[in-house]
Amino acid sequence: MKALRFENNELQLAEIAKPISESEAVVRVTKSGICNTDLEIVRGYAGFSGTIGHEFVGVVEEAFDAPQFVGKRVVGEINAGCGRCEWCLQNDARHCPARTVLGIVGRDGAHAEFLTLPARNLLEVPAAVSDEQAVFVEPLAAAFGINEQVEITPETKVVVIGDGKLGNLCAQTLALKSRNVVLVGKHKEKLALVRERNIETVLLDDALRLNKCFDVAVEASGAESGFNLALDLLKPRGKLVLKSTFHGAARWQAWRVVVNEITIVGSRCGRFAPALELLKNKLVTIENLISEELSLSDGVKAIERAGQKGVMKIILS
């Protein structure tokens, strides 16, 4: 089968054996989405070697221990745990110390014709959710996961920094909980994408004119400057949600965090079930985030394209 692989510091479309598994489900990938994490891996920042990709929708071909899934259209949570640690016993493999992560840590990923995952990771996609929408479940869950960690009420004043895919989804999902969401970004055309969802948008250059009155700031730009802007905009005892897994060592003024008693909340993966519900109930707009759909055969070109200015989501199929 074809697979988009990063090995020996090089990305290439390889022909490899179709996976077989007696303990996991084998899924034929229908579509996969390119995430910024894929780009970080290809830059060599994450120490991963193998098939990249972790956002997908597909159809189950085989599942020895979960035959009810065979033939079903599914998405899959990306953390596969040991099944025995304190985290796994709570049915949450996201922090299992022995976990593998689809296309990110020790497990071949989704930019391929087939992948395998434990059947317990799979969720059937409701008929009302298209393949194009379903491929967004993973980043949508990551965005909506902020609610697991920080209380958001209708009155909570929230600023999201970064108008890329992640910032867009964070703003959309936070706006389901709060009436006071502002999205800050550099790009007029990207900011315009959320306006139909009744979210205020502000260009980065104007952001410092905002009152320093926010209860919650979400850093989704992946830039050190985004982190510092968040500190500028939060009120004392405000919460800074860190979503971007930017690599390298960032500089920060720790004293500002202490003096203003800011809480910084690192936030990574969310749960898929509530995200599927959002899609099913048309509570978020996904379609306008897709810049282009390319064939898996053009995967190397697609990764290049995904890194270009102004490009949002690239889908492989």
Added chain:
Amino acid sequence: MKALRFENNELQLAEIAKPISESEAVVRVTKSGICNTDLEIVRGYAGFSGTIGHEFVGVVEEAFDAPQFVGKRVVGEINAGCGRCEWCLQNDARHCPARTVLGIVGRDGAHAEFLTLPARNLLEVPAAVSDEQAVFVEPLAAAFGINEQVEITPETKVVVIGDGKLGNLCAQTLALKSRNVVLVGKHKEKLALVRERNIETVLLDDALRLNKCFDVAVEASGAESGFNLALDLLKPRGKLVLKSTFHGAARWQAWRVVVNEITIVGSRCGRFAPALELLKNKLVTIENLISEELSLSDGVKAIERAGQKGVMKIILS
């Protein structure tokens, strides 16, 4: 009167007018304590100019609007608010945007014969608390204030990093809530100070052998390396309490905070009333933290001494 002042980038003992005030209480300072923040100010890191010092015990000489305080032995909360903002209206000036802070921000401090503070900042010292103990109320409140921000139960596994005065007080106060407190530091003799309080101590060089199982890590060393050690020792979704207001830009691996979904809690000042209760009930050991007591006239020498290796608290009287 004599006052230890930092002006034009220079520390000196100056002779200045005794303060008079019609709106604030005038306090004759009995003893004042030298804090690391004083040392940071004298290094020019904090942009403060004036009389330094914020830890004190004294006797009220005048208080036009609160005559009941006159002649009383008092300590005083160091943040003086505007009295009208949302914080002040909750009787908490610690984050008033217009606040002054005794000897730190826009207000002459405690290393002087007299100081002034709003009468609402003062608390009478119970007879059972000595002057030597009372002068520790401010740092003790700062340490005990962690409980305001992070839930600590008897089972919570806590590591405190830094065996200086602040780390010592954090370990002692956290040990009142949790049975599982470990203090990590570089100095055998400083670690020994908490052992009578039934706190486990570990030398820094051995700290990486500790299990990465801590629910809460308190960074009280003021060093970038302390922050990174805290990240090493926390379990996923653990809480890192940042107590040190170290200045300059620290480097950090933000991705570790995101991947392990760590929460970083900036923590500054605590309330004085519960700290006075701890002293009154002999729940913390303070006496062994005093390295030396010097005359205010020797203030410049005392500040030098406070910065030397192995020295804990220096008291001025």
